Structure formats: structure tokens, C-alpha cells
Amino acid sequence: MPITIDGITPSAEIRAQLAAEGKPVLLGFSRGKDSLAAWLAMQEAGIEVIPYHLYLVPDLKFVEDSLKFYEDFFHTPIINLPHPTLYRWLNAFLFQPPERLAIIEAAQFPEPTYEELADALREDLDMPEAWNADGVRAADSPNRRMAMVTHGPIREHLKKVSIVWDWRIADVRDSLKRHNCPLPPEYEWFGRSFDGIDFRFLDPIRQHAPADYQRILDWFPLADLEVFRRGLTG
Template sequence: MPITFNGVGANWPTSEQLRKDLAERDVPLMLSFSRGKDALAAWLAMLDSGIKPQNIHPIYYELVPGLKFTKESVEYYEDVFKTKVTTFPHPAMYRMWNAGVYQPIDRTWIIEASHMPEPSFEDMQQMYREDHDLPDDTLICTGVRAADSIARRTFIKKTGPLTTSKNRLAIIWDWTRGECYDRIAAEGIDLPPDYEWFLRPHPRTGKLVKNSGRTFDGLAAQFLVPLREHAPEDFATILEWFPLVELDLIRNEQR
């Protein structure tokens, strides 16, 4: 069952109401598509509510260029939904390069001389609107959920699922994690391989916790160690872009 708020936040429309309204308005919508369970559930919920497939414009933000497993994963979902997923560089990628993150000294002068821009998510979303002749107020839908964390619950309860200043809508804001997994399973859609590689160990037993996986989203040991084991070619690609990234393995004693 979707969550509800008492008192503050009780006036927000349910995500189902929001989706049905968008379906009736027959407007284009962008979807921030991480390949994860929340983004998949959001896409399915949009279709379930009558939003036309051609009105959904999914965008994937690539943290490290050229990773085989993310490319194949995106292609799989393009085939499932019969929709093109546009891939943009992740804004964090530019920030990391400009900051010299895990870069050897002989690269820093090249990075400094390049004066690479640092576009925001909003910048890229506006580029997409312009390239696809979408209205400037076209919403970017996300799979952000109030039940995902205390911080998100507090934010959505206070401000609601729509952030007007950024044209951003949490389109399944009241869904639980179980609802996301159940909807994906009912459709017979596979989760990306990341969800098996990045399962979280239980703090006491050390056993891997079911449904605790997530998508690749950082240059940290929790991602690098499994990637080195399960996708060595992609780990080598990360080393090409960030040659000193293994320092994080040393820092976490994961050599």
C-alpha cells in the first residue's frame, strides 16, 4: 500500500492522481532513468496510468564513459520498453575531472588547460528539451520516494512531490520499496547486474541482504571491488579515466 501522511503533507495528491492527471493532459515527460528499481517502477507506473509511451523521454546519466555493463543494461531496457534512452555524461563526471580526482600529476595541467564546463542536471535537461522541441516547462520525473529515507520523507512531507523551480516531479513518491520490486517482478523485467554485484552485507552476520543491491554510482570501494571481480574489463576502463582510483581500495584495505 502507498504511504500516507498525517498533518503536514496530508494535502499532497497521491502519485496515482498525479500520473492520471498527466495522462489526461497528454503532455511529454522526461524521466530520470538510473536503471535502478525506483526508475523502472516509475516508468511502469507511468504506463499503467495511461501515459503514452511516446510521451516518456528517459535520460540516463553516465558516470564513467565506455562501461560495457551499463551500455548493455541500457540497451536491454530500450528493448523492453521499445523506447530510446538518451545517455548524457553525469554532472559529477565533470566535477571529478576538474577537481583532479584520482588523476596523476602529469594529467592535471591538461585538465586545467581544458577549462571543462560543469553543467548541472537542469542544464542537461534543458538541452534535451531544446533538442527535442519540448516545452520549457516539461517535467523531469524521478523515482524518488518518501519511504526511501528519513531525509526524503521529511523533504517530500514539507514541500510535496513537485519542485516547481526545477520542473521536477517525484512520480511514485508514495510507493514503498516492496511495491517497486513487486511491480517489476510482475512484468518479468530483470534488474541490472549491479543489483547482484552490490548487495549489502548484514552488519552482524556478514551475509548478503536480499534486495539490498543498487546501481553503480560512485568511485568507492563498495563498487570497485565487485566490479573488479565481476566486470574486469569495465574496471580497466575506470582505471583509464581515473588511474589512481585503486587508492580508495588501499584506503579501505581492499587490495
């Protein structure tokens, strides 16, 4: 049963309104449970979904295989773009050896915001007024609930909408079960979708997907020290 917050439109009504508009909606698709639930909810409402994924490290096989699976599952291509965090990590010289610093600095990588990425997608797809949906849920944390109370699930000036904002985790699980939609494999490795290159993610990837771990080291050579340091400190 979804939660209710006084004065905020239930997500089912929001989805019905978007369906009535009859226009495609962008979806930031992390491959995580909430973005899967958002996609399934929009699909049930009859909304055409244009999903886009933002990769943290290029060409990780477990990520690419997962994207291909969901493209087949939903019969929909997924746009795959660099995550703003990738540029931020590089510009901050995260896990970079000294000989790479001047090269990275000379590259002058941009650091686009999420809104700028969405606008670029709208322009590329010739959909200037397209809504950009996410799977953010108020019940996920006190901070997200407060943000929902303060800003609401619909931000008109950004054309941003939290499409399942009032769903509880039980609603998410029920939707995944009802549609027989599996989670990506890394949920068995670290309990969530891939979201960083700290020890929580690096060590399970090292154990379960060693070729992908090496790919991470190709981009961030000193990330190996994170695993080594944690091993020393327990």
C-alpha cells in the same frame, strides 16, 4: 500500499493528471529499482516516457549492455548523457596523476546542474514545457520524507515531479515482479545500481567486470589505490 501524507496529492492522481495532459514526460533513468518503478508506473498510466541516463564513466560495458536491455524491454530509446558528477570528479582531480592536472585544468569542464541538463534536453527535443520525472520516494529515507513534506512531489518552477513519491519498497518490488522486469546485474554485485568509484563499487567491478574496471582506471588512474588501501586496512 502507498504511504499517505496530509495535503500531498497521491502519486496515482499525479500520473493520471499527466496522462490527461497527453504530453511526453522526461524521466531521469538511473537503471535502479526506483527509476524502473517510475517508468513502469508511467507506462501503466499511459504516459509517453522519454528516458535519459547520465553516465558516470564513459563506455562501461555492463552499463551499456544494461541500457540496451531496457531499450528492448520498453521498446524505447534511452538518451545517454554525461553525469554532472563526471565533470565534477575531473575538475576536482579525483584519482588523477600529476601529469594530467594541467590538461584537466585547461579543459575547463562545465559543471551543469540537473536542472540545466533537463532544460538543455527540453530545448534539444523542442519540449519547453515537458515535466521531468524521477523515482524519488518519501519512504526511502527520513531525509527524503522530510523533503517531500517540505517541497512536495511537484515543483512547478522546475517542472519536476516525483512520479512514485508515495510508493513503499513493497510497491516497487510488486511492480517489477508484475511486469517481469529484472534489475541490472550490478544489484547482484553491490545491491544497487552503479553510483560511484569508491571501494563499494570498484572492488565488485574489478572482480565481475575486469575490462570495465580497466576502463575506469583509464579515466581515473589512481582509483586502483582505493582498492589497494582497503585491502591493506581490511
